[in-house]
Amino acid sequence: MNDGRICVSQIQHMSVNDGEGIRTTVFLSGCTLRCKWCSNPETWSPLPVEGRLPDGSTEVFGRFMTASEVVEEIRPSMIFFRASGGGVTWSGGGPFLFPDNLRILVTACAELGISQAAETSCNFEWDQCEDILAMLDFLFVDIKHMDSARHRALTGVDNGRILENIRRVGRLGVETVARVPLISGVNDDDENIRRTAAFVREALPSRKMELLPYHDFGRVKYVMLGMENLWHSFSTPSPERIAALEALIAAEGVEVVHYR
Numbered sequence: 001m002n003d004g005r006i007c008v009s010q011i012q013h014m015s016v017n018d019g020e021g022i023r024t025t026v027f028l029s030g031c032t033l034r035c036k037w038c039s040n041p042e043t044w045s046p047l048p049v050e051g052r053l054p055d056g057s058t059e060v061f062g063r064f065m066t067a068s069e070v071v072e073e074i075r076p077s078m079i080f081f082r083a084s085g086g087g088v089t090w091s092g093g094g095p096f097l098f099p100d101n102l103r104i105l106v107t108a109c110a111e112l113g114i115s116q117a118a119e120t121s122c123n124f125e126w127d128q129c130e131d132i133l134a135m136l137d138f139l140f141v142d143i144k145h146m147d148s149a150r151h152r153a154l155t156g157v158d159n160g161r162i163l164e165n166i167r168r169v170g171r172l173g174v175e176t177v178a179r180v181p182l183i184s185g186v187n188d189d190d191e192n193i194r195r196t197a198a199f200v201r202e203a204l205p206s207r208k209m210e211l212l213p214y215h216d217f218g219r220v221k222y223v224m225l226g227m228e229n230l231w232h233s234f235s236t237p238s239p240e241r242i243a244a245l246e247a248l249i250a251a252e253g254v255e256v257v258h259y260r
């Protein structure tokens, strides 16, 4: 195995929110987006970042690991994967930011027979990532806003390449769920959700969507990382509003699913 160093922000064992069954979620460092609501700013940098705790001590988020070290940390959970139908989920940050690293990890896990999923913004170079995507069993793709100018204002990039990559994912035949981070007054209007559902219906044969209501749990991280100036306050849609949007999605012929 090529054992170049890979910056891993966190490895979360026994996760049940990032795909089927019991999973190990590996958060790889580095992201090309800057979503204003992001709850994981410690994953933005492709390098480890230092944070300061309230007592003045410091904590480093992220560490360089070899691919072998990552796989060895995953391997003890294989018994749980087999018993539950689970596996590994590659997340971030943007797990496709360094495709050569991800390819090594995905190939190694495939050789062990581990089921694999990824959660991605789809803001990547298709030609560099297609072979990796084809090795996966399941994908979560994020759709943050259907209006490209709004998308750019909210995340720093427009959605042209993202939506085109999602169409390509649909043609690959990998089981895929489109996830929408749902934020009050930002993207939870009927028109945006209807357009998103219509896009999913046309682009993804699995025709599945999940709404992820905004939360502000990440605020403490901005404080610890000295990034408070980048924190934006948003509101969570009410349960009634979420139910209404889920009904709207279903009316568009798209199945609403819940992994979180």
Ligand code: SF4
Pocket: 031, 032, 033, 034, 035, 037, 038, 039, 040, 041, 043, 092, 093, 094, 121
């Ligand atoms: S894509 Fe994900 S990790 Fe990157 S900025 Fe947006 S929410 Fe944060």
